[in-house]
Amino acid sequence: MTTIAPAVSGRRRTKSLGSLEMGRPGFAWAIPATLFFGLFAIVPLILVAVLSFTRWDGLSSPELVGFENWSALLDDPIMIKSLWLSLLLTVLGVVIQTPLSVLLGVWAAGHQRNRAILSAIYFIPLLLSATAVSVLWRALLDPNFGIPAQASWLFGNGNLFGKQATAIGVLAFVSTWQFTPFHTLIYQGAARAIPRVLYQAAEIDGASTVRQFWSITLPQLRNSMITSMILMVVGGLTTFDTVLILTQGGPGTDTMISAYYMYEKGFRNFEFGAASAIALVLVVVATLVSLVVVRASGYDKMRSTLEGM
Amino acid sequence: MRRRPNYLAGLGSALWLFIVGLPIYVLVMATVQTRSGYGQNGPLGFPDDFTLSNFSDVFSGGFGHYYLNTVIVTASVVGIVLLLVPPLAYAIVRSRNKVISAVFRLFLLGLAVPAQAVIIPVFYVISTVGLYDNLIGVILPTAAFALPVSTLVLSGVMRDITPELFEAMAVDGATPRRMFFQLVLPLSKGGLSTIAVFSALQAWNGFLFPLILTQSNSTKLITMGLYDFQTQYGINIPGLLAAVILSMVPILLVYLFARRALVQGLMGAGGK
Numbered sequence: 001m002t003t004i005a006p007a008v009s010g011r012r013r014t015k016s017l018g019s020l021e022m023g024r025p026g027f028a029w030a031i032p033a034t035l036f037f038g039l040f041a042i043v044p045l046i047l048v049a050v051l052s053f054t055r056w057d058g059l060s061s062p063e064l065v066g067f068e069n070w071s072a073l074l075d076d077p078i079m080i081k082s083l084w085l086s087l088l089l090t091v092l093g094v095v096i097q098t099p100l101s102v103l104l105g106v107w108a109a110g111h112q113r114n115r116a117i118l119s120a121i122y123f124i125p126l127l128l129s130a131t132a133v134s135v136l137w138r139a140l141l142d143p144n145f146g147i148p149a150q151a152s153w154l155f156g157n158g159n160l161f162g163k164q165a166t167a168i169g170v171l172a173f174v175s176t177w178q179f180t181p182f183h184t185l186i187y188q189g190a191a192r193a194i195p196r197v198l199y200q201a202a203e204i205d206g207a208s209t210v211r212q213f214w215s216i217t218l219p220q221l222r223n224s225m226i227t228s229m230i231l232m233v234v235g236g237l238t239t240f241d242t243v244l245i246l247t248q249g250g251p252g253t254d255t256m257i258s259a260y261y262m263y264e265k266g267f268r269n270f271e272f273g274a275a276s277a278i279a280l281v282l283v284v285v286a287t288l289v290s291l292v293v294v295r296a297s298g299y300d301k302m303r304s305t306l307e308g309m
Numbered sequence: 310m311r312r313r314p315n316y317l318a319g320l321g322s323a324l325w326l327f328i329v330g331l332p333i334y335v336l337v338m339a340t341v342q343t344r345s346g347y348g349q350n351g352p353l354g355f356p357d358d359f360t361l362s363n364f365s366d367v368f369s370g371g372f373g374h375y376y377l378n379t380v381i382v383t384a385s386v387v388g389i390v391l392l393l394v395p396p397l398a399y400a401i402v403r404s405r406n407k408v409i410s411a412v413f414r415l416f417l418l419g420l421a422v423p424a425q426a427v428i429i430p431v432f433y434v435i436s437t438v439g440l441y442d443n444l445i446g447v448i449l450p451t452a453a454f455a456l457p458v459s460t461l462v463l464s465g466v467m468r469d470i471t472p473e474l475f476e477a478m479a480v481d482g483a484t485p486r487r488m489f490f491q492l493v494l495p496l497s498k499g500g501l502s503t504i505a506v507f508s509a510l511q512a513w514n515g516f517l518f519p520l521i522l523t524q525s526n527s528t529k530l531i532t533m534g535l536y537d538f539q540t541q542y543g544i545n546i547p548g549l550l551a552a553v554i555l556s557m558v559p560i561l562l563v564y565l566f567a568r569r570a571l572v573q574g575l576m577g578a579g580g581k
Contacts, residue, residue, distance in 0.1 A: 023483055024485060025396075025404050027404065029396040029397065029485070029489075032393055033393035033396065033397035034415070036389075036393055040431065040434075040449055040450045041422055042419075048429060051430060103318075103321065107321070118326060121329060122325065124333055126575060127560045128560075129513070129514035130514065131532040131536060132532075132553045132556050135536070135552075136550065139352075140335055140352060142546065145347075145546055146352055147335075150352065181329075245536060259423075262425065263425075272429055272433075279426045282425060282426045283421075283422060286426065
């Protein structure tokens with residue numbers, strides 16, 4: 001796919017431009033969508049930067065206070081803690097989910113009948129919204145009526161939400177349960193797209209299944225791995241509903257990740273100026289990651305992931 | 310294709326089946342028993358009474374109304390996306406206008422902007438124009454945030470249309486409008502269904518915008534209903550889980566009858 005576009009435009013240029021300019025849509029076709037998107041995504045993006053220099057309680061009008069929010073943010077131990085927690089959960093997500101979804105995806109790429117049936121079951125978490133997943137797990141892990149209460153030999157006093165380590169464990173586990181099927185789909189598609197000949201050649205050379213996995217499958221999955229990991233990073237940094245429903249940032253502030261801290265500051269404490277500053281930090285981090293997306297994997301890669309399905 | 314069965318892989322896949330399947334088992338079993346039955350049997354037990362009362366409880370708790378609201382929001386979001394994105398993608402792929410590539414880069418940038426990042430100004434804008442606690446106030450930003458991925462997906466599909474077809478139509482003197490309706494749209498059906506499913510999923514599963522932009526019962530969406538049930542009746546686990554099952558029914562139907570469209574819609578979500 002990568003090569004089609006330049007080849008086509010090259011061919012176009014050799015023909016007379018006059019006849020080809022006819023029948024081409026003008027800028028007007030793009031105006032409605034651009035205006036709409038600008039109003040609800042780009043203007044707010046500029047506004048959030050402006051609001052980060054104001055004090056605003058959500059009722060009166062915002063008042064400019066210079067760098068007050070920013071210097072407060074730098075001295076805020078919870079902000080620093082929340083960034084570390086966001087980072088920790090993101091890293092945990094990537095480290096747990098990548099090997100798991102690679103193995104499952106490669107396994108599910110096989111055309112055996114039992115694999116097709118199991119893959120269909122593995123898909124089920126994707127049918128639930130993040131809200132539904134969190135509500136389900138909150139019920140399953142309920143300290144009084146959930147699984148931990150029934151299996152105290154495994155879970156101790158059963159309150160997984162009462163300690164930082166177990167609360168973080170719950171968040172990492174639930175996000176694994178929720179998102180692994182999605183990344184498995186990415187790898188399944190990519191593994192099916194690997195040319196058969198590579199394996200046939202390896203087979204002739206007498207390479208074992210394990211060797212084939214390391215020397216053919218993994219290198220061939222590299223691009224999908226980049227895409228999948230970046231999605232995990234962006235998703236991990238902006239996790240919000242899961243934390244709101246499962247832990248509310250607790251115990252104390254022990255699972256207070258940045259996106260949730262922003263919500264608390266803004267919509268619970270009504271410090272919208274400070275919350276905007278946190279939001280801007282999130283934008284900067286996400287944009288940095290997206291630059292990596294565009295540079296490392298590129299727009300065409302995303303398309304090819306889609307088409308690989 | 311392997312000559313001998315891979316026992317290790319079989320073991321691993323069985324383990325994952327257990328991890329995925331156990332919550333699903335509890336989900337189904339809990340919803341068909343009474344609260345007291347669930348209390349006695351526990352989440353892992355097998356029900357000894359059978360009831361559908363949890364589902365009717367959920368509906369008498371107002372879920373039907375939330376359902377209707379969510380259907381309205383989802384249909385509107387899909388409508389807006391299907392109205393705005395095809396002309397935009399057409400212009401991106403076919404226009405020679407220089408501003409277009411800047412527009413395209415703007416939408417690429419939009420891919421990176423998480424909804425959380427702009428929720429405060431969106432709240433400001435929506436309240437200022439008087440759409441707070443109004444379904445329209447949820448529909449507009451939800452649709453806007455479905456645009457970047459949809460644009461990316463659809464312009465990718467339209468780019469694959471053979472240029473010779475356009476040239477043939479241009480020779481016949483076709484206007485851009487006629488090419489759009491007679492050539493581009495019919496050949497982009499797959500892409501259109503992908504972006505429809507993708508934006509429908511975004512709207513149906515949306516949490517942050519309704520959380521921030523609505524508050525009363527009359528504008529409650531399903532996800533908000535779930536969140537509410539959880540905070541208010543967290544103890545009534547069978548009822549709560551019945552609501553969870555009801556929330557996934559439409560997606561389950563799409564999965565059963567249009568699996569390919571759903572998978573591609575989800576993968577579109579992966580572009581985000």
